[in-house]
Amino acid sequence: VQIRPITGIDDIALYSNSISKEVMPGLIKPLVWSVNVPVVNRAWIQLFTEAIGSNDLESDDLAKPFAYRSYFNMGAIGDIFELLGMPRDSLEVLLGLPEGPDKPKFKPSATTFRKTPRLLAFAARKSGYGKDPDKLLGKLRQEYRAYDSDLSDKSDGELIKAIDELMEIGTRSAYANIVVPLLANLYGGLLRRRLDKHGVDYTTVDIGSGGGAKLDPNPALDRLAGVVAEAGIESDEAQRALGEFLDKFGHFSDSGNDFSVSPWREQPDAVLAMAAARGTQAGAKALVPWDEVKASVGPMGRATLGPIRTRAARYQERRDQVSSLYTYGYGLFRNYFLELGRRLTDRGDLSTADDVMFLTLDQLKDLVRGRLDKDEARAEIAEHRAELDRVADLAMPETIYGDDFIPVDATDPAVTLHGVATSRGHYRGPVRVITGIADFEKLEDGDVLAIPFSDVGWTPLFAKAGAVIAESGGMLSHSSIVAREYGIPCVVSVPGATRLTDGEMVTVDGYQGEVIRG
DSSP states (O other): OOOOOOTTOTTSOEEEOTTHHHHSOSOOOHHHHHHHHHHHHHHHHHHHHHHHOOOOOOGGGSEEEETTEEEEEHHHHHHHHHHTTOOTTHHHHHTTOOOOTTOOOOOOOHHHHHHHHHHHHHHHHHTTTTSSHHHHHHHHHHHHHTTSSOOTTSOHHHHHHHHHHHHHHHHHHHHHHHHHHHHHHHHHHHHHHHHHHTTOOGGGBOOSOGGGGGGOHHHHHHHHHHHHHHHOTTSHHHHHHHHHHHHHHTTOOSOTTOTTSOOGGGOHHHHHHHHHTOOOOOOSOOOBOHHHHHHHHHHHHHHHHHHHHHHHHHHHHHHHHHHHHHHHHHHHHHHHHHHHHHHHHHTTSOSSGGGGGGSOHHHHHHHHTTOSOHHHHHHHHHHHHHHHHHHTTEEOOSEEESSOOOOEEOOOOOSEEEOEEEEOOEEEEEEEEOOSGGGGGGOOTTOEEEESOOOGGGHHHHTTOSEEEESSOOTTSHHHHHHHHHTOOEEESOTTGGGSOTTOEEEEETTTTEEEEO
């Protein structure tokens, strides 16, 4: 997606979901929005400030909801990169999202030259960020664990204070979850371009980031599946194995950036069903070992590729570690909000604990402190629930100009859908649209997996799929990386992928980036 200034409308706000549909996908409830925007956008502002110096950006300047979907203000972000003489869509490129055919050139300005010393110092500091994961993540992990405890004996005020403190920790965690993936994409993209020059397909190479396998739930899920098959799904052995699995992976969910979504630990029956439905596919394919690549590129190639490969592998592994910790810490918000929700329900202020998700953080605090009348709160909740139902099936464009966007109902997908090919191959099979863990068990071996996005919690699906199509993502997104590991075709950034009909036959072209229906 290329975000370009258009003659005559330079003063019109410009919003894009090309990034946000990957990091904040789907419909976003008011409480989630009111927490995510300050937590995540303060981290972005910190990064921008380190790069360019003081600025007047506020967290609300960077994102806006349209029909309860997240859109980034690419005008505000583009201004920062344009100030440096860089393309306005540089952030999307750094995040590994697709580049358009008319990629603009770097055009330094006088401001660029004035800020060059600061930028060089910034780049030098960040180039090795996260090299020591224990130093990077150890303190965050320790801080988070202090908030992972029984909440029943805490006062309402203590719960609210803890939420505010978690938001501060969350911003630091979000900063790491921004910078490390940026570095992973930067070094991964650099390695891909260097390998292309030697005629080596990056998607077929094992770059050696095997440490991330510890965070892959598939092996543990296979072990759980073995216990279920041998002892029965309701056996004590299966329950013990399930407990061990959830101890390690229970914080995973359909979306690691939406605490209103139930994590796996709250859906043990769904996890057992997912294990029982495990297929017979062999798992990840054997990629070309790095030693073979080194032997094929000659001495000069080895000298230039070696250091880049080392960093690409390091940051691919660090990205998984940071993402898992961020998901764990972010999920703690759910415990605190639901505890407040239960108390408000017991007092008669709310109908269910989950109602809190349909209030903003400020409204929730006011309700707890008696500053918001319960009837007003219930009216707000009812209004938000009705609006979310009304906009659930709207067709949302990637780019919105101006603040007066009028959405339209979704239409059936075209005969041929177009996206970005990120894992090679051709495959034909029945499509299964999966939007969350509740749908996981309907995926059969060899089905074409159609998803809105994916993160580590979706990994178990890839072992069964014959091909993957995703509505979001780029070359270095989770969907693309895991599909390449499993040797199945993948096309991402496919509008309408989740509006396909379950069971219809599609052909996935992992070379041209096409999905052909029928």
